[in-house]
Amino acid sequence: MSRLSLVQFRDADGARGVAALGDDRAARRVEGVASVLTLAERALEAGLDLAGAVARQGLGGPVDLSEVALLPPVDHPDPAHLWLTGTGLTHLGSAEGRDKMHRDAAAAGAPTDSMRMFLMGVEGGKPAPGAVGAQPEWFYKGDGSQLVAPGAPLAAPAFASDAGEEPEIAGIYLIDRDGAPVRLGFALANEFSDHVVERGNYLWLAHSKLREAAIGPELLVGDLPADVRGASRILRGGATLWEKPFLSGEANMSHSLANLEHHHFKYALFRRPGDVHVHFFGTATLSFSDGVRTEPGDVFEIEAEPFALPLRNPVAVAESAPVTVRAL
The missing domain is CATH 3.10.330 (Vcp-like ATPase; Chain A, domain 2)
Incomplete structure (x- = not known):
């Protein structure tokens, strides 16, 4: 086949x-x-x-x-050995939504940190084969316990300020016994985030990303087409509340996949034999940028060729779980 x-x-x-x-x-x-x-x-x-x-x-x-x-198209019997990570500001147009959150910093004419990082990718994110390009934004989302199956609820923490979708492509990797990353393929992904927290202070980006995420249902084996086109939508009560085109693939990106992979796996921590990695490549499409606020029961739907199956997940909010710390 x-x-x-x-x-x-x-x-x-x-x-x-x-x-x-x-x-x-x-x-x-x-x-x-x-x-x-x-x-x-x-x-x-x-x-x-x-x-x-x-x-x-x-x-x-x-x-x-x-x-x-x-089920998710990849998992690990020990969730602690599955990493959820990603890169941002990697797609043409991705800086626009982010930049809206940080306009105050540009009041005097200086570009925001988000725009500066995006432009670094435009200028140096697609290096010649064998060369090292510009370093992208990088973030950690959690381990395999945060990976949600297609169709299952994506639950925001009770303390969250937002429950927003990020339609993306994720690369799926296994580290072989010699410590070399091996790409298994690609999957549709919803890199669920809290954009209100991120907007409040850019230094809270790390907090905003510590959320569940969904991938699948398919693992596409082989190369990712250079031009991936589909749609991201939100359904409320069975009707479409919001919809926009979803674009990915290197033709729509400011970084090459090889450059994003290099800057993740250059860390020895991420080359531990037997570990599985799900790495999100970023997006330029956010309903939050259009003023949409999701509610529990809304359904995220992401579809794109060449994937035969869409990724759908309803929105939920987790029960409050107060945390206390005691001295031993």
Whole structure:
């Protein structure tokens, strides 16, 4: 199959499985594996790519994806060994929404820090092969415990000021036994954030990113098209509340994927054998920039070619969990 994407699911009996979608986008079970991580590990052991590992395992019967519970397209049995991280101000136009939050700093004519970082990417974010380009903004979102399945609620903390979507592409990686990052593929992603907190003080960006995130349902194996086009929308009561085009891929970015990958994996901390990384590549499309405030029950919907399946998640708010610290 020239096109390959992988979906993790749990069937009616609670058993996990992996399905492969080919050119016809029909889902068929990958025999003998219950996770994409296991499939990737077997591929590395056999010196194969993921498509070769799927061919080696063999394909079984069809899987009706409407009759199973979809899981994130990658996970780890120990959530502490899955990293959620990302980069911002990486897309053409992405500085516009961010810049609206920091106009006061530009009152005297000086560009904001956000605009300066974006322009650094425009000027040096796509270096020649083998060269190192401009360093992007980087942030940490959490570990695998913060990864939400397609269709499951994205819950903002009870203390949150906002529950906003960020439609993105995420790169999915496994660190091999020699400490080298291996890209498994790409997934649609919702890098859920608190834009009110971020707007309040740019130094609170780190706080605004410590939220759940959703990816999937598909892991697209192979290269990401240079021009990814789709839509991001919010549904309220079944009707479209807000919708805008969603663009990604290097043709719409101020950084190359290779440059973003370099500046993440240059840290030895992120090259620990056996770890899984979900790295968000950024967006230029935010409903918050248009004055939209989401409510519990709203549904985020992100779709884009070449992904066959959309990513949908309802908005929720977690219960308050007071924290006390005691001396031992």
